Amino acid sequence: MAGCTLWFTGLSGSGKTTISKIVEAELRRRGHKVEALDGDVVRTNLSKGLGFSKEDRDTNIKRIAFVCDLLSRNEVVAIAAAISPYRETRDHARAMIENFVEIFVDCPVEVCIERDTKGLYKKALSGEIKNFTGVSDPYESPESAEVIVKTAEETPEESAQKILKRLEELSYIEASASVEGVYSEEEKEELAKRLADLGYI
Numbered sequence: 001m002a003g004c005t006l007w008f009t010g011l012s013g014s015g016k017t018t019i020s021k022i023v024e025a026e027l028r029r030r031g032h033k034v035e036a037l038d039g040d041v042v043r044t045n046l047s048k049g050l051g052f053s054k055e056d057r058d059t060n061i062k063r064i065a066f067v068c069d070l071l072s073r074n075e076v077v078a079i080a081a082a083i084s085p086y087r088e089t090r091d092h093a094r095a096m097i098e099n100f101v102e103i104f105v106d107c108p109v110e111v112c113i114e115r116d117t118k119g120l121y122k123k124a125l126s127g128e129i130k131n132f133t134g135v136s137d138p139y140e141s142p143e144s145a146e147v148i149v150k151t152a153e154e155t156p157e158e159s160a161q162k163i164l165k166r167l168e169e170l171s172y173i174e175a176s177a178s179v180e181g182v183y184s185e186e187e188k189e190e191l192a193k194r195l196a197d198l199g200y201i
Helices: 016-029 039-044 054-072 087-096 109-115 120-125 156-169 185-197
Strands: 004-009 034-038 077-081 100-106 147-150
Touching (some): 004 156, 016 156, 016 185, 087 100, 100 156
Parallel strands (some): 004 100
16 A cells, blocks of 8 residues: 555644544554654654744654655555644645645634633733744645645544545545445444543544
8 A cells, every 4th residue: 555644734723633533543444554643742752842933833844744754655644733834834745745635624713712622722812822823823724735624614523534535536545345434333432432532522
């Protein structure tokens, strides 16, 4: 199987991690080798010490892209779920990685603020956090993403199914044998439990 990189981009709270976890679980179920690089986890390990200036953000994204390229070239589906707010840096990742799928997790900032499970928007709006994307720092929406999911209008499962269908159309994965949808009822219950245990739902 050919490797590829699924690059989830969108505002904090838009649903990147939740949807990417569902996609990851389904790809593993279908027998693919998958590695996920979540933005928060990367900053704790790969990019420890970097701040949130434009230069540091760009460095963080370039590091993620480098790792994704290595994984993709070795028949792994690499999943990157990072805000990656700047179009130029995402284009750098696209140019570096041969099989690159940009997934725009589109969600109005007002909805992200309502969700705000980490309390980050509240701190940003009060000035406690500087250079916060969507509040005091810009987010540049993709102009040619392979997939756009609108998480204010879709459930995470619907968004995940849209992504999987697009990956099938691009021939990165084979079509699922299931005709009813991505998951059986038993699989849905198991996935919901796993997401709940991880604190995503």
